[in-house]
Amino acid sequence: xxxxxxxxxxxxxxxxxxxxxxxxxxxxFYERCMGLHEKFSEHPPTLLHTDVNKFVxxxxxxxxxxxxxxxxxxxxxKDVASFIKAAHSYKGIxxxxxxxxxxxxxxxxxxxxxxxxxxxxxxxxxxxNFIKYQKLNGKDALYRVLDGIEKVEKLKYADIxxxxxxxxxxxxxxxxxxxxxxxxxxxxIRFMEFAPTxxxxxxYADRPILSVVDAKRMIDNYEKLQMEYxxxxxxxxxxxxFDGAVGTISFCSSKDIQAMREEPHIELNxxxxxxxxxxxxxxxxxxxHIRKDSKNPKFRKAIEKFVLLKASGARSxxxxxxxxxxxxxxxKKTSSRRKTTSASAS
Numbered sequence: 001x002x003x004x005x006x007x008x009x010x011x012x013x014x015x016x017x018x019x020x021x022x023x024x025x026x027x028x029f030y031e032r033c034m035g036l037h038e039k040f041s042e043h044p045p046t047l048l049h050t051d052v053n054k055f056v057x058x059x060x061x062x063x064x065x066x067x068x069x070x071x072x073x074x075x076x077x078k079d080v081a082s083f084i085k086a087a088h089s090y091k092g093i094x095x096x097x098x099x100x101x102x103x104x105x106x107x108x109x110x111x112x113x114x115x116x117x118x119x120x121x122x123x124x125x126x127x128x129n130f131i132k133y134q135k136l137n138g139k140d141a142l143y144r145v146l147d148g149i150e151k152v153e154k155l156k157y158a159d160i161x162x163x164x165x166x167x168x169x170x171x172x173x174x175x176x177x178x179x180x181x182x183x184x185x186x187x188x189i190r191f192m193e194f195a196p197t198x199x200x201x202x203x204y205a206d207r208p209i210l211s212v213v214d215a216k217r218m219i220d221n222y223e224k225l226q227m228e229y230x231x232x233x234x235x236x237x238x239x240x241x242f243d244g245a246v247g248t249i250s251f252c253s254s255k256d257i258q259a260m261r262e263e264p265h266i267e268l269n270x271x272x273x274x275x276x277x278x279x280x281x282x283x284x285x286x287x288x289h290i291r292k293d294s295k296n297p298k299f300r301k302a303i304e305k306f307v308l309l310k311a312s313g314a315r316s317x318x319x320x321x322x323x324x325x326x327x328x329x330x331x332k333k334t335s336s337r338r339k340t341t342s343a344s345a346s
Contacts, residue, residue, distance in 0.1 A: 011309040012063030013276065015265040017070055018052060020083050021045050022270055024072035026101055026137040028124050030165070030194065045270035049082035051287060053089045054294040055268060060090030062300075062307045064266070067096045071270065075104035084115040097121060097159075103141045105148025109155055119159040120152055126165045128174055136170070153185065161188045168194075168210035175215050176222045182247030188239075189247065191215045195254040212251035216240075225249065236260055266306050276306045 022045060056067065067087045074080055087096045097119040098112065105120070125145050127133050133142035152160055164171070164178060171178075175191070182189055193212055219225060225240035228248055236256050241248045252260070266276050272287030284306065289299040 013264045013266050013278070013307050013309060014064055015066045015068065015263065016056070016059055016064045017068045017265050017267040018083065018087070019070050019072075019267065019269045020047060020052075020074050020080070021071035021077050023076040024101070025076060025103060026073075026124060026139045026141060028126075028137050029135075030167075030196070045077070046287065047268070047270050047272050049079060049086045051272065051290050052083055052086040052268075054290050055286065056087055056093065057090045058294065058300055058303055059266065059307060060092045062304050064307065065092060065094045067093055068099060068265075069096070070099045073101055073103075074098060075100050075108055080108060081111040081115050084112050084117045088116045095119070099123065101125070101137075102145035102148045103139075104144075106144065106151045109148065109151040109157075113152075113155045113157065118157055119161075120157055121161045121163060122149065123163045125162060126167055127171045128177060132170065136167075149187070153187070159188065160186070161190060163190050163192055165192050165194050166210040166212065166215055168208060172210050172218075175218045179219045179222075179242075179249055182249055183242055183245045185247050187247045188250065190237075190250045190252060192252040192257060193254045195257050209254075212253045216251055219249070264309060274303070274306055278310055282306075 056064075069080075069083055069087060071077070074083070077083070084096065084098070087093065096117060098117055099121045101124045102122040105122070122145065124137060125133070125142070126136060127142075130140065130142050134140045149160065149162070162178075162181075166172070166175070178189060178191075181187060191212060194209055216225070223242055226243055228239040228241050236259060237250045237252055239248050239250050262277070264277055266274065268274050268286070272285060272290075274284045274286050275282065284302060286299075286303070289296065293299065
């Protein structure tokens with residue numbers, strides 16, 4: 001292995017997002033106004049798990065510690081388990097997470113767990129109603145998602161997170177019901193404000209947004225939530241739970257969501273194109289170099305430039321103070337002594 005001289009004191013990006021496919025089997029009605037359709041190209045994936053294995057070892061040596069396996073729907077790839085294994089190829093990787101819509105989760109849960117996966121994020125499950133789900137996503141697949149969640153629970157996945165968009169006049173009558181899932185099930189439900197990036201096909205252009213403050217008030221009216229613990233480095237918002245509950249709940253305002261989007265990361269897409277969130281216009285095609293000579297010092301040095309946090313870019317982002325949402329502000333005050341106390345958002 002070729003040693004790379006690096007400035008250990010230089011701040012570095014710690015998160016790698018792997019987009020392993022452009023294909024998705026469901027298309028929620030809100031994806032266009034949220035800019036989700038712009039993220040993925042129509043080109044077929046060329047990235048292989050052997051490429052990822054080599055790439056992870058390189059960026060792992062350069063400071064990357066967290067890997068998020070995405071795609072449009074990563075479980076659309078039949079070899080997804082091999083990507084999970086590749087993501088664990090460097091011992092310095094501390095956190096590997098899969099982001100999925102959950103429709104194929106039951107089929108792959110065993111294989112993914114055997115390859116070391118412990119954390120899964122499920123998106124686009126914004127309702128518990130089968131008819132609503134079909135209208136939202138264009139496919140009758142909620143039963144498959146629910147079966148997948150039950151499967152990963154049985155397999156003792158350490159972190160199962162359901163990310164639910166707050167959709168006014170669509171799932172506003174289900175907020176309490178969804179929250180109650182955490183009573184007996186070891187899952188984390190994260191309620192997220194609908195945050196469109198444009199008015200293109202925005203179904204909410206003429207209706208008010210259902211805020212996280214509103215959602216928390218609904219739940220508190222049913223039963224007051226308790227503060228679980230303080231903000232952690234990798235947790236952007238406070239954690240709540242019902243008294244005696246097994247699972248937990250959190251709330252992400254549109255500002256919280258924007259802050260998460262701005263977190264520094266590097267991204268390798270399904271065509272093997274590398275880019276950094278610090279300078280997204282600058283890209284690098286890494287596949288040729290990985291397959292020809294992944295140990296080439298010049299190639300590794302070129303990748304390191306993507307991993308380094310530039311003072312002109314990331315420092316301003318990571319140090320920028322954003323005004324937190326009302327729920328976050330009040331929760332932080334309430335949790336100052338790291339004790340479990342009741343908290344409400346007014």
